[in-house]
Amino acid sequence: MRSEGVLDTTKDNHKELANDKKRDYSQYFQTTYAPPSLKDAKKRGKEQVQILKDFSIPENLKDIGVGKKFYIRTYGCQMNEHDTEVMAGILNEMGYETTDSTEDADIILLNTCAIRENAENKVFGELGHLKHTKANNPNLLLGVCGCMSQEESVVNRILSTYPQVDMIFGTHNIHRLPQIIENALFSKEMVVEVWSKEGDIVENLPRKRKGNVKGWVNIMYGCDKFCTYCIVPYTRGKERSRHPQDIIEEVRQLAREGYKEVTLLGQNVNAYGKDFEDLDYGLGDLMDEIRKIDIPRLRFTTSHPRDFDDRLIEVLAKGGNIVDHIHLPVQHGNSDILKLMARKYTREHYLELVGKIKAAVPNAALTTDIIVGFPNETEEQFEETLSLVKEVEYDAAYTFIYSPREGTPAAKMVDNVPMEVKRERLQRLNAVLNDISLEKNKAYVGKVVEVLVEGESKKNPNVLTGHTGSNKVVNFKAPKHLIGEIVKVRVTDAKTWNLGGEWVEEKSEVVS
Ligand code: 5AD
Ligand code: SF4
Helix, strand or coil, rough: CCCCCCCCCCCHHHHHHHHCCCCCCCHHHHHHHCCCHHHHHHHHCCCCCCEEEECCCHHHHHHCCCCCEEEEECCCCCCHHHHHHHHHHHHHHHHCECCCCCCCCCCEEEEEECCCCCHHHHHHHHHHHHHHHHHCCCEEEEEEHHHHCCCCCHHHHHHHEEEECCCCCCCCHHHHHHHHHHHHCCCCCCHHHHHHCCCCCCCCCCCCCCCCCCEECEECCCCCCCCCCCHHHHCCCCCEEECCHHHHHHHHHHHHHHEEEECCCCECCCCCCCCCCCCCCHHHHHHHHHCCCCCCCEEEEEECCCCCHHHHHHHCCCCCCCCCCCCCCCCCCHHHHHHCCCCCCCHHHHHHHHHHHHHHHCCEEEEEEEEEECCCCCHHHHHHHHHHHHCCCCCEEEEEEEECCCCCCCHHCCCCCCHHHHHHHHHHHHHHHHHHHHHHHHHCCCCCCEEEEEEEECCCCCCEEEECCCCCEEECCCCHHHCEEEEEEEEEEECEEEEEEEEEEEEEECCC
């Protein structure tokens, strides 16, 4: 295990930091905190991952939150959403209760996302607003956690310009939340606990899941792919897979509790098991076991095309409770750009994989992530993204303008594409995607689909909303007691983003 990456959080150091506002904080971090380094990170495979099973809240901290409330705001991906569930579970065990208002909270945590610059700007904006909340309630503890806390530049900026923050802790330090809160309560200085080591697996953390219908289960942590634009391998550490038995037990528990849907989570789930030294076992094997558990719907995300193997396709073809939706980020349609992105596949390989998936799972809805405006992307290269989108016919896509992330290889590339060209390309791409989505949705009209009812529609409380297995949003009128159930709906109306329908009680032929 590396230990040199541990930030020194002794009080003396905090005092020194707080007293000397003009100090160059990056100097301080250079000795104690490893900023993103591709070279160092790529050596990570040789380090050993520890599996810790003895998490517990120290006796003296078990009641520290009784009569107090916490509020967590989550930014970014499902991994963060799930980390929030773990933090909520820990806080509950310390006696804290949840609140949905920042005004009556005793602890506010911002669980942040670093994937693009605008995600970070939102957090800095929110920290500005919370300055007033903190002024009105000096006993409030304000914490910043999640991916942004793993970035040296962000920690420096908070230390120097956001004194209202009481605690900063990283993605590897969540299990230390009780001790971090204790330090913050009894110290006047900002508590910083960010480990730049590559991360362990902590098994028995408590969780306060959001709702009791859809459950998320981490199957692995971290990412070793190092796509040149992406900050995740640095903020989330190295790839490390949970043991199959621990995952299967967690899914079984969700089944016993009556959950209707489980999503297996990881940054690159197709690399599941590659780090096992004594076991030849991958995502396909895991899915093949989990599909036998009595959970009506089983999903997994996010996939990397490079590691998506035939064994997994063979298991997906078995259908059953495995939903017919696959999120398969392509990022770009041109092989030269894919190479510069270090995606480790070509356009042709990707299309070949899509062909195999469509042959094995004919009803599969495919969705993707796409980046436009990667450094020096030419018009012709961008058009290859458009042509790939038309060829695959995605049901939906998340599209992004490339955002340079400090410390990543792509951030050093000189870029000759003006922002207005990137914006215009994004619009053109979205227009093509929307046309395809609408056409795909129209094909559902007249068919009966199964919908997991998630709640009332935000726009109209008389309308219920939910998802099909293929991840289409369906809105329809039906009694509220159906929330949490899987029901049949006849589709009557198709829009770009969702379907409208009528609830059908009788048995009908189901297509999805
Ligand atoms: N700029 C823009 N989009 C990015 N993504 C990841 N890093 C960046 C970046 N630097 C996108 C990718 C990824 C999704 C989660 O976010 O498309 O799949
Ligand atoms: Fe980022 Fe995904 Fe690439 Fe990993 S595989 S580096 S998380 S884009």
